[in-house]
Amino acid sequence: MNILFTTYLPEKGFDDLQAHRLVIPKASQSYFTHEELARLLPEADILVSTFDYAVPQDLLLKAQRLRLIANFGSGYNNLPTDYCREHGIMVTNTPEPVIEPTAEHAWALLNALAHRTAELDRRLRMPEYDGIRFGVMQNLGTQLYGKTLGIVGMGNIGQALARRAVAGGMKIIYHNRHRLPDETEHLYNARYVSLEELLSTADVVSLNLPYTPQVHHLINKETLAMMRPSALLLNTARGAHVDETALIEALRTKQIAGAALDVYENEPHISHGLLEMDNVVLSPHIGTGTWEGRISMCRCVSENIQNFINNNIHLLNSVL
């Protein structure tokens, strides 16, 4: 089998595929261009793609041998799934290994925002600490213990975030397409509410839902106006959930108190307004980006491929 990678991924995660021919971009961190991929695809039986690399339909026209696209990532909106379905190309993803790293990163960003960790660390490194003084009534943050976390999208990642927040003394409310079973709600003492109630009562609003056109700009001028002046917004899902211009305006006018963001509307571009504000914490879309998380995701891709080769279809993370 010829297995073609769009993107450099550590070979260590693919030890079990040694019997096959792996074509991975040589330089670490590099991606094949579309031209390079077009040349290589006719020889490929399996394509390994990553969530941040779009594979346009045109490229697949000459991929006559292609039987599987094993996507690295939980989302697969980078792939032309309709074309794949029509042409009998199976598509798999890696939903399980992204759960804990993403929830951990969301919780890290929220804690950094509430305790002003990034802001104070940044200012302490400036000349004369940028005026920071030590003192009991100085540099005060916001306590999360006792506050209410509103989770929009209570899937696996939302629940892994809830588990951390409960241990941190937070109360959980959530909104979801479907209400969760009682026993799941009891795990987190979570209360199902309408989106309006969530936005207007939560101290922290966290977005943990997948992107679909129906939820484009879910957070916009109108929904930001429903939030409390003390509320914090946490987005580790997809940039297009939030109207970034409206968010900047809401932060400037103190309509809400702060935001912690891992994703942006026009990545890798981050709006200048966000880069200027101290009540914002920013990370460069690294929700699942720990070494351990990346290796687990590689192993999951590798398993998906082995299951495909061995016809273990029932064990496959197939999304089509």
Next chain:
Amino acid sequence: MNILFTTYLPEKGFDDLQAHRLVIPKASQSYFTHEELARLLPEADILVSTFDYAVPQDLLLKAQRLRLIANFGSGYNNLPTDYCREHGIMVTNTPEPVIEPTAEHAWALLNALAHRTAELDRRLRMPEYDGIRFGVMQNLGTQLYGKTLGIVGMGNIGQALARRAVAGGMKIIYHNRHRLPDETEHLYNARYVSLEELLSTADVVSLNLPYTPQVHHLINKETLAMMRPSALLLNTARGAHVDETALIEALRTKQIAGAALDVYENEPHISHGLLEMDNVVLSPHIGTGTWEGRISMCRCVSENIQNFINNNIHLLNSVL
């Protein structure tokens, strides 16, 4: 009763003492000088001090009416306790309201270090993002889920940190003067180990013990040498627990992988070496520094005073 405050504290926390005369420094954020205090102390029945403000024994010589020092803080090494004991001056502290804020801050700092939150936020705000690129193998952090947290000092704060870490998927080992009861260990699935085993096996070493001369420079050249090259050090207890020069050397030579610090050997001075390193997260001694935490501490001081006035000695957080 005349109640004298060494330091500005928000009046809101002392509503219940309205019947008494409160002498609080006028400007918010300000502290009385020792000279000002010397003038005011002869009229004071009760002194409210804060953990960061030393009250030398000399100052108390003319405090003939003084019956109680109600310290704001869990520690009280800022007070001449021997003198107070000899002269029948009672001393109280605020151990309970500091537990959750301090554990929350420790957890926030550790998550920021592991996920590079402060570093990446700082670099994204520099021209052209300081070279940061978005990409699946870029900017990777360290996952806490699955790792081992070693807690030195498993008191209330250590346990509140353990509760958060367990929810974050960490395994807990601890060292303490006394081993905890079985039922407490079971709460966190925590294993009691020697200090040597803790230092040599933990992925994260967290200091949560009070300061006494016996634990001065507990973390020094020798103990740092026992730690793993991938280990992270977390200090939210007291600066003097750590030989800062030895820590900087260990970070420079990659003997350990990183440090998250809220406290320093010579506060408010922070060693220049620490301010230069990206694998370090720094905060200006704000372990208990949230608005909510400060108000709770004020209310606890106020209750201690009321209990003293009403002779409810058994309800008092008396430390002498």
